[in-house]
Amino acid sequence: MDKVVHIKINGHHIRARAGQTVMEAAKAAGIDIPSLCHHPAVKPLGACRICLVEIERQRGLQPACTFPVMEGMRVETESPKVVAERKFLLELLFSEGNHYCPFCESSGDCELQALAYRYGLDHWVYPNPGEPKPVDGTREYFIMDHNRCVLCRRCIRACSELAANNTLGVIFRGAKTKVCADGDVPFGQSSCVTCGTCLQICPTGALIDRQSAYAGRESQVERTKSVCMFCSVGCGTEIITRSGRVLRVEGEWEEHNNGVLCERGRFLPFKEQRQRIQSPMIRKDGRLQPVTWEEALEAMAQVIKKTPNKKIGAWTTCRTLNLTLSEFVAVFLGKLGANVGVLELTLARFKLPMGGSLNDLLSAQTILVTGADPLLDHPVIGYHIKRACMKGARLILASDNGSQMKRFAHKIYPLSELNKAIRLCQESDAPIVLYGEETPPDQAEKLALLQKKAHFIPLFPESNGFHAKVLGLRANYAPNQMDMVYLLVADTALSAEKIKQAREAKFLAVQASYHGPLTEAADVVLPALLWYEQEGSLYNLEGKKVAVRRAVPLPEGIIPENEVLTQLAVRL
């Protein structure tokens, strides 16, 4: 238990914890101290000075965000002296750059503007010299307008502390100071990994999302807490919608990912170009034609009834939510005794204890990554590993190909020499082992040696791989040997090889979100929901049950996958 410190803020007695800053103690007591550069997710810096407060027996005003509490301290947060100083600071901030609100994308959601309103700035005291600064539009998804930047350095701290990428910094001095990437190269050509955390943390309109710019202010949008479904890490997200349209996705600050997402979770979903499947379809006269759900399910049921169980095959993507996955197994394995499986690998051959947590990873001393490339396939895990390394963790890599983690590894072994890596781990108290499919079976067994001391994190290729593995589903895809095949692919695109095999089935039923080469070959097509339309849960790679929430109304004419399976079962 931390030591209690008694302080007085604005005349109120407050019990604070030793080690807290004045800002934290005030916040805990419900006293708001304004700030611009401060953000709970990154370390306090004291760059903007807006949080200056009057502290008894301290010379001058002190920044609340960095000043630690001390026994008997007396603090005034809105005294005339403090307010006058804050107004002066705001006037200075407005004297540089372009902080003109009417043509700013962030007007209404801008923290600088909110402060100016709060302190009643009705005009700019110091003439703005209007020296234009550059606008950098070289990044694909968002723009940096240096004229709107107040140099709070939140983006820089997010880049180094949260994404552990250290791309951003500042260049030049005084009025010429500006945020730059890699010592001033265009952002688009820098070492930026497009995680978008800087975009999310920016307090002004300096960083602008191309996709959702001018599409809605905070007061006009809705936020739905959900989970990213684009890999098995299960990062907490907020889906931002307006009138049933998804504007953008942000990382949840309170979850393990601390607001960080990766390009795949934050930006790529919005590049979707495929055409949505709107209603069930049946192949009639050689061509797919829209039909009712009843007709489509009846057609499927008829074929299933006529086909011997051994000749029925059903495969689903591991991105399927828990309820649907259970229903899928209940119908096709439980009721029909058909061949069931998943489309992606599930680390099925690894017999290792589950349940290593991502928080353990962040505080790990020794990390072993084998047969996987987290920065490529599970980027946020990659960032977590880099964060741990920055805090002094040793990264041991077992990899045969050019893993992107190589640059950060302390030791690299070929997969055939995994035993050497394991020996190194044994010297450590509580190593974290992250393993992927590329670990060869004979080597994988050796990982069991670490069972007593290590925490294991399986890097499942797809979001609900954990549940698929628990249900015993294997990647035993063989539709070409079946007479009746049901594929639940949702919005995943199958490889050309898998599609070719599926075409060989006598009767092919596909449940998918988008038209594509697979649905073109199908006899029955059922529409499926998208990531932001799903409601349910999945298990992330920690084995933690996380809630996926529907951010928009259910699209008309589409029935959730689990209900479709129930309705199909009724007909069998």
Add this chain to the structure above:
Amino acid sequence: MTKIKIATDWLAACAGCHMSVLDMDERLVELLDKIEITSCPITDLKHPPKEGVTVGILTGAVNNTSHLEVSKMMRERCQILVSLGDCSVLGGIPLMRNQVNMEEALRRAYVETESTVDGFIPRSEELAKPIPARPLDQVVKVDVYLPGCPPSAEAIYFVLSELLEGRVPVLKDQVLKYD
């Protein structure tokens, strides 16, 4: 009771601020019991009377030599000068022009506009000369600032009411907006 005299005029403005004055609707009629609008851009009398007014209101930024004259005349003839709207208070949209060369701006506006045929830059001696755009308070002393693009009818009504009560308006919450 003698009515308080008010004069308004616009500089480099889009007329939106004056529209917002009209947006006071029936409150404008109510105000007319207490005030007299001596001159404004939509009355016959365009300039504030020589004998002066109590309140002068200017909208728009200063961006040519005529604006200099208009603002100086208003300052001389009023006791309280209200700078109304973002262009007047902060420089606004006209300020964006300062980022390019003046000749380039004129050529773009009068010659290169997509809809212009045989365009030319007017150079008559009678015309005012363009100067770099600036907010009103860089030219004359301003007593009351009311930002907004445009300020809402509520904000304008608030400022006038406060002035009529003999108070200096202090803007906050809903009447303080920059857009």
